[in-house]
Amino acid sequence: MRFIMLMAANPISDATQPRIAKGVRLQLDPATGKTVLLFPEGIVELNETAQEILSRCDGRTLSEIVRDLAEEYDADVAALAADVRETLADLNERKLIELT
Amino acid sequence: MTAPRPYALLAEVTYRCPLHCPYCSNPVALPVAALLGEAPRRPQGGGYSNGELTTDEWKRVIREAAALGVLQIGFSGGEPLARRDLTELVHAAREANLYTNLITSGIGLDDDRVRDLRDAGLDSVQLSFQSDQPDLSDEIAGAHAHRRKLDVASKIRAAEISLSLNFVIHRRNIDRLPQMIELAESLGAERVELANVQFYGWAFLNRAALLPTREQVTRARAIAIAAKARPPRSMEIFYVLPDYYESRPKPCLNGWGQRYLTVNPIGDVLPCPTASSAIPDLHFENVRARNLDWIWRESESFTRFRGTDWMPEPCRSCPQREIDFGGCRCQAALLTGNATNTDPVCEFSPNRAIVDAILRDINSNDAARDWTYRVNPKELAVSS
Numbered sequence: 001m002r003f004i005m006l007m008a009a010n011p012i013s014d015a016t017q018p019r020i021a022k023g024v025r026l027q028l029d030p031a032t033g034k035t036v037l038l039f040p041e042g043i044v045e046l047n048e049t050a051q052e053i054l055s056r057c058d059g060r061t062l063s064e065i066v067r068d069l070a071e072e073y074d075a076d077v078a079a080l081a082a083d084v085r086e087t088l089a090d091l092n093e094r095k096l097i098e099l100t
Numbered sequence: 101m102t103a104p105r106p107y108a109l110l111a112e113v114t115y116r117c118p119l120h121c122p123y124c125s126n127p128v129a130l131p132v133a134a135l136l137g138e139a140p141r142r143p144q145g146g147g148y149s150n151g152e153l154t155t156d157e158w159k160r161v162i163r164e165a166a167a168l169g170v171l172q173i174g175f176s177g178g179e180p181l182a183r184r185d186l187t188e189l190v191h192a193a194r195e196a197n198l199y200t201n202l203i204t205s206g207i208g209l210d211d212d213r214v215r216d217l218r219d220a221g222l223d224s225v226q227l228s229f230q231s232d233q234p235d236l237s238d239e240i241a242g243a244h245a246h247r248r249k250l251d252v253a254s255k256i257r258a259a260e261i262s263l264s265l266n267f268v269i270h271r272r273n274i275d276r277l278p279q280m281i282e283l284a285e286s287l288g289a290e291r292v293e294l295a296n297v298q299f300y301g302w303a304f305l306n307r308a309a310l311l312p313t314r315e316q317v318t319r320a321r322a323i324a325i326a327a328k329a330r331p332p333r334s335m336e337i338f339y340v341l342p343d344y345y346e347s348r349p350k351p352c353l354n355g356w357g358q359r360y361l362t363v364n365p366i367g368d369v370l371p372c373p374t375a376s377s378a379i380p381d382l383h384f385e386n387v388r389a390r391n392l393d394w395i396w397r398e399s400e401s402f403t404r405f406r407g408t409d410w411m412p413e414p415c416r417s418c419p420q421r422e423i424d425f426g427g428c429r430c431q432a433a434l435l436t437g438n439a440t441n442t443d444p445v446c447e448f449s450p451n452r453a454i455v456d457a458i459l460r461d462i463n464s465n466d467a468a469r470d471w472t473y474r475v476n477p478k479e480l481a482v483s484s
């Protein structure tokens with residue numbers, strides 16, 4: 001239920017394909033309508049940014065995810081890219097995604 | 101107070117187990133009424149004439165839990181693989197959109213069953229080991245189990261199911277932490293849990309043989325901290341502290357009746373798996389008589405220690421009370437005879453001397469002591 005923000009150890013490259021890690025499931029929590037990540041003995045409730053990013057972690061590269069989000073939200077690409085990198089680094093640190 | 105929403109259900113589907121771990125937290129004996137199978141507990145047919153819930157009863161419990169807001173289920177026991185309907189129950193849990201965890205010794209897991217469980221949607225397996233060494237492990241388990249577990253681990257890997265290794269740490273294996281971490285890594289686990297033994301059930305009975313010395317605990321802590329700081333590969337390491345050596349209690353269950361519920365093999369619904377044996381004067385409801393929603397929200401067993409109103413001093417006026425919830429009710433009951441007391445592990449508890457006396461006893465004479473191996477509750481041992 002915590003959502004700790006950690007700084008990235010290494011910057012994640014544009015060509016990285018983030019994927020949800022083995023044993024981790026992304027699903028809707030029917031009780032709250034929010035999206036959660038479920039893993040052994042743990043639950044993380046996602047904030048909106050994390051949810052939008054994770055629902056696109058299906059083989060797309062980092063730059064594709066940023067481009068798609070920028071189009072959808074009409075947002076500044078550079079700022080968005082920094083947000084996405086930070087969120088992915090945090091999820092990676094917690095072994096909830098794999099970076100390939 | 102209004103009831104919060106539970107996140108996880110521990111489904112203890114059987115107390116039967118082929119192993120005999122002296123550290124087992126399962127109850128040493130069950131209440132007589134449960135063993136005799138008084139009217140409301142008797143199953144309506146089905147394969148479990150020993151008092152265990154039937155397949156259909158478990159499916160109902162799973163649906164009721166999901167409706168209450170539960171998102172995760174852990175199948176445990178005893179040895180959950182001793183239930184032939186385990187795959188069916190995993191399937192039912194996935195249908196209810198629950199994250200499914202199998203907590204197992206691995207005994208009874210062959211290729212077919214691994215495949216069936218994976219196909220049923222099993223998300224993760226927590227496989228327990230007794231140590232990294234075959235001889236020591238088998239001595240602790242009271243059975244030849246270690247090599248079979250190694251084989252089971254590779255089957256789980258091959259099926260691409262997420263694998264955690266669980267080690268219970270105590271005086272006889274605590275010096276082998278690095279080797280246990282190495283074993284988990286070599287088996288390709290995603291996660292390893294090194295849990296210092298918690299003193300409930302058989303472990304409470306065997307405490308004198310299991311409690312590590314202060315020196316051992318100090319060394320182990322340094323090793324765990326170093327390993328966590330530099331985890332090998334992509335494996336996560338969890339270290340559960342030996343709470344008798346701490347000065348503050350563990351935040352047990354994140355608060356009584358807040359996040360978790362347990363249904364035991366005969367259908368009693370418990371705020372925590374050890375509550376039925378540790379707190380015998382509390383009356384626990386049974387899923388055969390009541391629905392889970394009422395039990396969670398209204399029953400005396402769940403409301404008794406929910407929130408902070410029940411707290412005596414020193415907890416009542418302590419700034420930590422919403423952080424550790426006064427510690428563990430079962431531990432208070434087992435060590436002080438009263439479940440309402442502050443967990444005696446706490447340095448502010450008027451009963452801390454009880455824990456200190458136990459530690460003094462071990463540390464002044466650390467000679468090896470005998471333990472009693474766990475046996476199955478006689479009346480629950482099926483004749484199949």
Ligand SMILES: C[S@@+](CC[C@H](N)C(=O)[O-])C[C@H]1O[C@@H](n2cnc3c(N)ncnc32)[C@H](O)[C@@H]1O
Nearest residue numbers: 123124125177178203204205228266297298303
């Ligand atoms: C009671 S066991 C039942 C499942 C299965 N028979 C097994 O041992 O893996 C559930 C989990 O609790 C752990 N465990 C058992 N007794 C414990 C104790 N006294 N303290 C901490 N963990 C314990 C086991 O290692 C296992 O991971």
Ligand code: SF4
Nearest residue numbers: 117119121124178205
């Ligand atoms: S901890 Fe050991 S004895 Fe207890 S249920 Fe698990 S395998 Fe059986």
Ligand code: SF4
Nearest residue numbers: 415418420421426446
């Ligand atoms: S007095 Fe109670 S609330 Fe305060 S630290 Fe001790 S157990 Fe926790």
